[in-house]
Amino acid sequence: MGRTPPHPEVSQFGLQQVLEALVDPVRRSIVTQLDAAGADIKCGAFDMAVSKSTATHHFKVLREAGLIRQHYVGTSRMNTLRRAEMDEAFPGLLDALTSPQAQAR
Amino acid sequence: MGRTPPHPEVSQFGLQQVLEALVDPVRRSIVTQLDAAGADIKCGAFDMAVSKSTATHHFKVLREAGLIRQHYVGTSRMNTLRRAEMDEAFPGLLDALTSPQAQAR
DNA sequence: ATCAAAGTACGACTGCCGTCAAACTTTGAT
DNA sequence: ATCAAAGTTTGACGGCAGTCGTACTTTGAT
Numbered sequence: 001m002g003r004t005p006p007h008p009e010v011s012q013f014g015l016q017q018v019l020e021a022l023v024d025p026v027r028r029s030i031v032t033q034l035d036a037a038g039a040d041i042k043c044g045a046f047d048m049a050v051s052k053s054t055a056t057h058h059f060k061v062l063r064e065a066g067l068i069r070q071h072y073v074g075t076s077r078m079n080t081l082r083r084a085e086m087d088e089a090f091p092g093l094l095d096a097l098t099s100p101q102a103q104a105r
Numbered sequence: 106m107g108r109t110p111p112h113p114e115v116s117q118f119g120l121q122q123v124l125e126a127l128v129d130p131v132r133r134s135i136v137t138q139l140d141a142a143g144a145d146i147k148c149g150a151f152d153m154a155v156s157k158s159t160a161t162h163h164f165k166v167l168r169e170a171g172l173i174r175q176h177y178v179g180t181s182r183m184n185t186l187r188r189a190e191m192d193e194a195f196p197g198l199l200d201a202l203t204s205p206q207a208q209a210r
Numbered sequence: 211a212t213c214a215a216a217g218t219a220c221g222a223c224t225g226c227c228g229t230c231a232a233a234c235t236t237t238g239a240t
Numbered sequence: 241a242t243c244a245a246a247g248t249t250t251g252a253c254g255g256c257a258g259t260c261g262t263a264c265t266t267t268g269a270t
Contacts, residue, residue: 015202015210016130023128024258025121044216051260056218058258075216075267090207096197097120105120105194129228149246159229161248180237180246 004071005063013066013089021065022097026050027058031067034081035098042076109176110168118171118194126170127202131155132163136172139186140203147181 022028026048033046043059050058059079062068066089069080086094096102127133131153138151148164155163164184167173171194174185191199201207 013210015207019124019128019133020257023124026258028124042216050258052217053219053261054259060218061257072217072267077217089210090201091204092197092201093207096195096201099196102120102195102198105118131228147246155228156230157247158231158249162228164247177237177247182247 005060007063007069008066010066010085010089013086015090017065018067018086018090018093021061021067024058024061026054027062028097030058030062030079031081031094032098032103034068034079035083035094040078040080042073042078044076110165112168112174113171115171115190115194118191120195122170123172123191123195123198126166126172129163129166131159132167133202135163135167135184136186136199137203137208139173139184140188140199145183145185147178147183149181 022031029048030046034041043055046055048055059068059070059077063070066082067086069082070077071080072078083094127136134153135151139146148160151160153160164173164175164182168175171187172191174187175182176185177183188199
């Protein structure tokens with residue numbers, strides 16, 4: 001299988017692409033869960049109500065935007081939030097979106 | 106003509122709606138221009154490459170999301186960025202999007 | 211060797227969003 | 241009174257994004 005999928009570097013992060021990734025509720029929820037957990041989470045362990053193929057699609061969008069990093073562990077795929085790198089590219093953005101303030105709306 | 110259009114109150118601002126408003130490049134540009142100007146700007150004075158009807162649509166989306174306030178001045182419509190109110194609802198969000206950092210991408 | 215588990219890849223479908231043109235309305239100036 | 245300027249409204253169109261099912265692949269366990 002596709003060993004390790006391609007990941008963009010920080011220098012390639014684009015605001016438009018990141019926003020397009022974060023505007024979807026399902027994807028934002030994935031980011032939120034990763035942030036709250038403060039640890040890696042495998043694809044199958046997320047709380048989301050879409051089919052597997054749709055989930056795969058969302059992970060791909062997040063990965064290509066630079067929001068998450070993915071690597072295999074056995075048959076599972078682990079997801080890591082690229083927090084530091086995102087903060088470097090877009091200071092305050094993830095903070096604003098994951099804050100309890102914003103979450104409450 | 107519709108005198109003063111309806112504006113949502115801060116308590117009604119929704120994250121999803123605000124993000125959907127900000128994800129469009131044209132609309133984000135409107136917000137950026139308002140923020141940079143630090144003053145009100147009338148619809149016709151913005152730098153944007155879409156038809157008038159499309160512009161009207163974008164202003165409506167921004168207004169309904171709570172990002173701008175609109176009021177008439179003669180035959181022109183003035184647009185005000187609801188900075189303080191947005192900051193109250195989503196601390197750091199506009200800052201993150203209008204920063205030179207983010208703008209550069 | 212077989213099988214189940216975990217994702218991926220590929221089409222296909224659907225609904226919505228951004229876009230425009232055309233007709234209309236209101237206001238201000240001549 | 242007329243006209244031009246500035247937006248709005250409405251309807252139509254096109255494209256794309258989110259969704260799913262099905263078939264496929266890889267890995268690990270039995």
